Amino acid sequence: MNTLIAITGLGIFCLLFEILNLRKAIVPITILGLLGVLAINFSEFGSTESYYNNMITVSKFSTAFSSLFIILTIFLVALSHNFYENHPTKISDFVAIKIFLLAGGVAMVSFGNLAMFFLGIEILSIALYVLAASERLNLKSNEAGMKYFLMGSFASGIILFGICLIYGAMGSFDVVEISESSLSAELPIWFPIGMVLMVIGMLFKVAAVPFHFWAPDVYEGSPALTTALMSTLAKVVAIATLYKLISALNLIPSLENQDLLPTFETIVVIISIASMTVGNIMALRQVNVKRMLAFSGISHAGFMLMTLLTIATSAGVLLYYTAAYALAGIAAFSVILYVCKNQDNEDITNFHGLGKTNPLLAAILTGSLLSMAGIPIFSGFFAKLFLFNQTIESGYIALVIVAVINSIISVGYYFKLILAMYSKEPNQERTGKPFLIYAVAIVSMVLNIVLGLFPSLVLDLLN
Amino acid sequence: MNVSLILIILLIGAFATYFVGDKLASKVALFFSLAALGCSVVLLNHFCAGEDISVINAWITQPKISFALNADGLAIAMLLLTVALTPIIIFSSFGNEYKNAKSFYALILFMAFAMTGTFLAADGLLYYIFWELALIPIYFIALIWGNGDAEERRKAVVKFFIYTLAGSLFMLVAFIYLYQKAGSFLIEDLYKVNLSAGEQLWIFLAFFLAYAIKIPIIPFHTWQANVYQKAPTVGTMLLSGIMLKMGLYSVIRWQLPIAPLAAKEYMHIFIALGVAGVIYGSIVALRQKDLKKLLAYSSLAHVGLIAAATYTLTVDGLRGAVLQMIAHGFVVVGLFYAAEIIYRRYETRNISEMGGIRTQSPKFTSMFLILVLASVALPGTFNFVGEFTVLYSLSQINICFAILGGTTIILGAYYMLKMFQGVMLGETNSKTFADVTVNEGISLVVIIAVLIFFGFYPKPITDLITPSLETILNVINKN
Numbered sequence: 021m022n023t024l025i026a027i028t029g030l031g032i033f034c035l036l037f038e039i040l041n042l043r044k045a046i047v048p049i050t051i052l053g054l055l056g057v058l059a060i061n062f063s064e065f066g067s068t069e070s071y072y073n074n075m076i077t078v079s080k081f082s083t084a085f086s087s088l089f090i091i092l093t094i095f096l097v098a099l100s101h102n103f104y105e106n107h108p109t110k111i112s113d114f115v116a117i118k119i120f121l122l123a124g125g126v127a128m129v130s131f132g133n134l135a136m137f138f139l140g141i142e143i144l145s146i147a148l149y150v151l152a153a154s155e156r157l158n159l160k161s162n163e164a165g166m167k168y169f170l171m172g173s174f175a176s177g178i179i180l181f182g183i184c185l186i187y188g189a190m191g192s193f194d195v196v197e198i199s200e201s202s203l204s205a206e207l208p209i210w211f212p213i214g215m216v217l218m219v220i221g222m223l224f225k226v227a228a229v230p231f232h233f234w235a236p237d238v239y240e241g242s243p244a245l246t247t248a249l250m251s252t253l254a255k256v257v258a259i260a261t262l263y264k265l266i267s268a269l270n271l272i273p274s275l276e277n278q279d280l281l282p283t284f285e286t287i288v289v290i291i292s293i294a295s296m297t298v299g300n301i302m303a304l305r306q307v308n309v310k311r312m313l314a315f316s317g318i319s320h321a322g323f324m325l326m327t328l329l330t331i332a333t334s335a336g337v338l339l340y341y342t343a344a345y346a347l348a349g350i351a352a353f354s355v356i357l358y359v360c361k362n363q364d365n366e367d368i369t370n371f372h373g374l375g376k377t378n379p380l381l382a383a384i385l386t387g388s389l390l391s392m393a394g395i396p397i398f399s400g401f402f403a404k405l406f407l408f409n410q411t412i413e414s415g416y417i418a419l420v421i422v423a424v425i426n427s428i429i430s431v432g433y434y435f436k437l438i439l440a441m442y443s444k445e446p447n448q449e450r451t452g453k454p455f456l457i458y459a460v461a462i463v464s465m466v467l468n469i470v471l472g473l474f475p476s477l478v479l480d481l482l483n
Numbered sequence: 484m485n486v487s488l489i490l491i492i493l494l495i496g497a498f499a500t501y502f503v504g505d506k507l508a509s510k511v512a513l514f515f516s517l518a519a520l521g522c523s524v525v526l527l528n529h530f531c532a533g534e535d536i537s538v539i540n541a542w543i544t545q546p547k548i549s550f551a552l553n554a555d556g557l558a559i560a561m562l563l564l565t566v567a568l569t570p571i572i573i574f575s576s577f578g579n580e581y582k583n584a585k586s587f588y589a590l591i592l593f594m595a596f597a598m599t600g601t602f603l604a605a606d607g608l609l610y611y612i613f614w615e616l617a618l619i620p621i622y623f624i625a626l627i628w629g630n631g632d633a634e635e636r637r638k639a640v641v642k643f644f645i646y647t648l649a650g651s652l653f654m655l656v657a658f659i660y661l662y663q664k665a666g667s668f669l670i671e672d673l674y675k676v677n678l679s680a681g682e683q684l685w686i687f688l689a690f691f692l693a694y695a696i697k698i699p700i701i702p703f704h705t706w707q708a709n710v711y712q713k714a715p716t717v718g719t720m721l722l723s724g725i726m727l728k729m730g731l732y733s734v735i736r737w738q739l740p741i742a743p744l745a746a747k748e749y750m751h752i753f754i755a756l757g758v759a760g761v762i763y764g765s766i767v768a769l770r771q772k773d774l775k776k777l778l779a780y781s782s783l784a785h786v787g788l789i790a791a792a793t794y795t796l797t798v799d800g801l802r803g804a805v806l807q808m809i810a811h812g813f814v815v816v817g818l819f820y821a822a823e824i825i826y827r828r829y830e831t832r833n834i835s836e837m838g839g840i841r842t843q844s845p846k847f848t849s850m851f852l853i854l855v856l857a858s859v860a861l862p863g864t865f866n867f868v869g870e871f872t873v874l875y876s877l878s879q880i881n882i883c884f885a886i887l888g889g890t891t892i893i894l895g896a897y898y899m900l901k902m903f904q905g906v907m908l909g910e911t912n913s914k915t916f917a918d919v920t921v922n923e924g925i926s927l928v929v930i931i932a933v934l935i936f937f938g939f940y941p942k943p944i945t946d947l948i949t950p951s952l953e954t955i956l957n958v959i960n961k962n
Contacts, residue, residue: 375627379586395619395648396612405608409546409659417660424656428649435641442627443637476544483545 021071021078023061023086024126030057031119038112046112047101047456050119051094058090074132074194081335082130084481085260088343089129092253093122095350095460096245099357102454103245114154118249121147125257129264134183134193137265141179141225145172148254151246152238164241171234175224182217185210195268202274212280215271222265225258227314228321229294236302239314244360247310248353251317252346259324263338267331288328289419295322296426303433309356309366312433313349316392319426320345326407326423330414336482337406340471343478344391344399347468351388354461355381358454371437373446382441384461389434391468394427399471406479484529485536486554486603489566492519493596501589509577512588516570516595523559523566530559537605547667553605555951557805560944561602561732564809565725567933568816569595572720575820575926578827579715581628587717594620594721601729607658607668610737611651614693614729618647621721625714639709646706650696657689661741673741674958680744687745690738691753697730698786701760711779712832716823719775723782724816728808731786734793735801740958746796753794754880758887760787765894769901774822774832777902778815781858781895785811788888792873795880796959801952803872806941810857810865810934817854817930821847824923825906828916834902838909843916848907850919850927855903857934859895865937 030053037046061083070077097115104111124143131137149172153165183193189210190198202211224231239247266272275281299319306312324341327334358381359374360366375382391398404427408420471478496515503511530536539551554562573591581587597620600613622644629636658668660682665672678686695703711719739746746753764784771777789811792804824847825840826832841848857864860871870892878885919927937944 379583390619396615401612401615405655405659406546408656409662412656412659413663417656420656420659421653424652427652428645431645431648435644439626439637439641442623443633480544 021064021069021076021130023057023064023083023090024076024123024130026057026060027090027119027123027126030054031116031123034112034116034119043108043111046115047097050097050115054090054094054097054119058087058094061086061090070132074196075136076127076130077132077195078130080482081264082126084339085129085256085342086126088339088346089122089125089253089257092256092346092350093118095354095464096249096253098456098460099245099248099354101456102361103243103357110154114151117147117150121151121249121253125253128257128261131264132195134186134195134198137261138176138180138183140261141176144254144257145176145225148172148246148250151249152242154246155243158243160241161243164238167234167241168238171224175221175231178217178224179221182214182219182221185214185217189214199268199270202270203277205277207274207278212275212278215269218265219262222258222262223291226255226262226321226325227318228291228325229298229318230291232295232298232318232321235318236311236314239317240308240311240366244310244353244357244366247313248350248357251313252349252353255317255321256342256346259321259342260338263327263331263335266328267335272331285329288325289416292322292325293419293422295319295325296423297322300426300429300433304429306433307367307369309360309368309371309437312437313352316430316433317349319430320392322426323404323407323423326411326416326419329416329419330410334407334410336479337403337410339482340399340475340478341403341407344403344468344471347464347471348388348391348398348400351384351461351464351468352392354457354464355385355388358457358461359450368437368440369447371440372444373441375442377446377450380458381461384465385441386438387465388468389438391472393431393434397469397472399468399475402472402475406475484526484534485538486526486552486562487538488522489519489526489562489599490552490596490603492522493592493599497589497592497596500592501585503585505584508585508588509573512592513570513573515592516566516573519595519599520566520570523563526554527559527563530554530556539605542609546662548608549606549669550609551605551669552600552603553670554603555954556947556949557732557735557951557955558603560805560809560948561728562599564728564812565595565599565602568720568724568812571816571926571929572717572724574922575720575816575823576717577922578920581715583627587624587628590620590624591717591721594624595725598725598729602732605670607661607670607673607737609668610733611655611658614651614654614733615648617726617729618644618651621714621718621726624718624721625710628715629713629718630715631713635709636713639706639713643706643710646696646703647693650693650703653689654693657686661686670737673737676741678742678744680748683742683745684748687738687742687749690733690742694730694734694738695756697733698727698790699730699783700756700787700790701763701783704760704764704783707783708776708779711782712773712775716819716826719779719819720816723779723819724812727782727786728812731789731793731804731808734790735804735952735955739793739796740955743796743959743961746794746959750794750796750880754791754877754884757787757789757791757794758877758884760784760790761888761891762894763787765891765898768898769894772834774825774834774837774902774906775819777834777898778818778822781898782811782815784891784895785815785858788870788873788891791884791888792876795876796956797876797879798949798952798956799872799879800876801956802945802949803869803874803876805948805952806944807866807869807873809944810869810937813930813933814854814857814864814866817927817934818858820923820926820930821851821854824919825916829914834905837906840907840916844918846924847916847919850924850931851907852903853931853934854927855899857931857938859899860892863935863938865934865941867938868941 127140155161189208227235303315391400394404597617604610768780792800
């Protein structure tokens with residue numbers, strides 16, 4: 021709870037910077053503030069408390085994921101400095117919006133009441149709509165914002181409708197009450213229908229097939245930093261919330277009572293396979309790196325959805341997977357931001373010869389792509405390993421084989437970028453070594469490898 | 484003192500090489516590879532004195548993965564092969580100039596590190612990690628420092644990478660499945676797992692895919708010749724000298740003992756695939772015009788025979804296979820090096836553009852001849868010992884396999900001597916052929932010395948590997 025209050029306070033503080041004319045100091049001060057928030061969040065770890073009539077419940081799950089969100093936000097704020105260099109007057113708005121977005125994310129993983137859950141989603145989504153359209157003189161950015169807004173608010177509507185149906189069935193918004201009564205043998209049909217609608221809405225936010233159509237366009241059109249945010253922070257928030265929603269509402273035992281569990285599992289398997297396959301195959305054909313990473317994100321969503329099949333035990337695996345994926349994404353995007361600054365697009369041609377002109381950043385991008393492809397010693401490999409281990413344990417060996425085949429396909433497009441960096445001649449000169457971009461790229465890569473060498477650090481947090 | 488020391492030396496060596504800069508990189512890399520060789524010899528002495536030089540440490544608690552390195556005779560033999568060839572390979576590159584040399588030599592040492600780890604690992608997952616890690620450096624070595632048209636090279640290298648990764652991912656699934664049954668990735672626990680015949684078959688096939696691509700066994704060999712041709716000679720040496728032995732070694736260490744029923748049931752099919760590789764490789768080699776490609780296909784024929792021998796499940800077969808792995812490792816590195824020496828002078832790999840070297844450089848010609856004869860298993864060379872044991876073991880299974888496998892000697896002699904004729908003999912070439920330099924001579928002489936010494940006296944190696952091979956055979960035959 022203190023975390024959420026601190027984050028909101030920090031967001032308001034950021035807005036005040038504009039008035040106090042302290043724009044230059046905003047990035048370092050916000051990072052310091054976020055580090056403080058992180059410390060507060062750590063101190064809450066391990067306690068289980070609920071606040072304000074159970075509106076917010078703090079648990080190990082919520083604090084662990086909140087820490088991940090805060091760390092990701094620190095990286096994203098650090099990247100803002102360089103990215104908004106040309107818009108000095110707006111930087112405090114953009115940073116503040118990111119902090120509010122973080123508040124929404126934290127609310128989403130620590131809700132104890134469906135009203136709070138919806139509030140969290142809306143805070144996060146509205147912040148994202150604004151950020152997607154934030155390059156207001158750029159047609160593509162406007163288009164991305166508009167598209168995302170229309171589709172996103174439609175999904176929010178569906179979620180809201182689902183919440184209403186659940187209220188109709190249970191007579192409460194409170195998660196504990198709903199989860200208790202969901203175990204009774206006789207349930208109104210509204211409950212499963214409401215759950216389906218909510219899950220659909222969340223799958224939209226996660227960008228799982230067949231609710232993924234917005235992702236490539238929005239990723240491509242949005243400013244690169246917003247894309248980074250969407251593909252790391254927003255995706256991780258959405259998948260964690262979906263996980264929490266299903267586990268907190270006791271959906272699995274309730275479905276089992278009504279003999280609907282096999283149906284649910286089949287649907288999850290199908291969506292997971294479809295997301296992996298469609299995401300990967302579409303990614304193979306992309307020439308725009310942001311679009312490619314959008315599809316790659318769709319396929320990773322498919323992998324992450326596999327944790328829903330083993331929901332009782334897979335919280336640690338999900339945390340590890342999301343951390344590995346998001347850290348690799350941050351490292352990759354920091355290089356993309358560096359390479360594509362002042363370019364009008366993010367095509368692969370921009371990356372030609374990066375291995376010669378800037379070996380360090382090329383190595384970092386290579387590392388993060390290898391991590392996403394699941395090559396050891398990077399944490400992405402262990403994420404996949406733990407996920408496959410968990411899934412085989414519960415008997416879904418065919419699903420794992422499909423996932424493995426997808427991992428092989430994904431190498432095809434990740435390596436397209438690596439090949440471009442190392443086997444093509446450089447076509448442009450890049451000067452300048454923006455400190456913060458280098459710092460973010462190096463730190464996130466180091467964290468990635470540390471997670472790979474000592475996976476127990478994260479994996480055992482939620483056991 | 485234990486075997487993790489070698490890994491540490493090689494890893495530190497890789498970083499040190501990168502940080503000393505381009506000028507000193509090659510010398511630092513050579514120093515560290517020699518240090519690893521020296522330490523390995525010391526460790527060998529400790530091992531022979533009966534000391535336990537294995538390591539086991541807990542690493543990840545859930546799932547249970549340990550950092551376990553097991554040094555038995557077999558692993559030590561492969562370790563010695565790796566650390567003995569690495570300095571030779573590094574030294575052989577001294578005559579060439581490489582752009583960005585620090586990365587180049589660092590990658591070589593890193594690859595040696597990963598391959599050593601693969602040979603030593605006694606935990607399934609640790610083994611898998613090393614196995615995959617070895618792939619990354621060779622990918623970049625072949626991609627960045629390779630020769631020929633960039634576009635074709637990219638295609639060949641990417642194909643290689645995706646093939647090998649695809650194979651090994653199925654191996655990963657097999658390992659996870661085994662973990663569910665055994666509750667641990669440790670090799671001795673995996674040996675103890677009771678699997679039904681059906682499960683064993685699936686596991687066996689998953690492993691086979693990974694190893695058949697790496698070795699390569701037909702029909703999974705299509706990546707090989709192109710990559711061998713396009714990679715820089717150092718990369719080719721690493722690939723053919725050491726890396727493909729990872730596959731053969733893994734068959735003996737992991738595949739056969741874990742799925743013995745399947746291995747026995749389908750033995751003939753896999754032996755036949757290996758023998759088919761012998762004949763196919765030899766026939767294709769006959770028609771090659773490119774020296775490196777010819778050597779690549781001859782290598783395909785030789786490893787086909789080794790693979791066939793491992794699947795015989797007899798102590799002779801396994802012993803012959805290991806002997807031949809080591810012998811082949813040395814001879815193939817020598818041959819590719821000889822090809823590189825010619826390329827440095829003639830700047831061609833086309834056999835028809837060579838010839839007449841004998842009159843200009845008799846020393847080089849005789850060394851080359853010894854290597855060629857070793858490659859076709861002339862008695863008195865190490866390869867003869869290996870090949871003879873291998874053929875003997877095949878004859879125990881079925882005399883037809885031995886006869887078909889024996890064609891490797893006849894066909895091998897034919898294409899190798901024909902190649903020798905084309906490259907070395909004939910009329911004096913208009914292009915001058917400078918005699919071998921001291922550096923080049925040292926590498927070749929060392930290789931030849933090893934081949935001839937063990938050709939006459941293979942007992943040290945046989946004594947080293949036989950106990951561990953017998954242990955593995957006991958595991959295979961226990962049920």
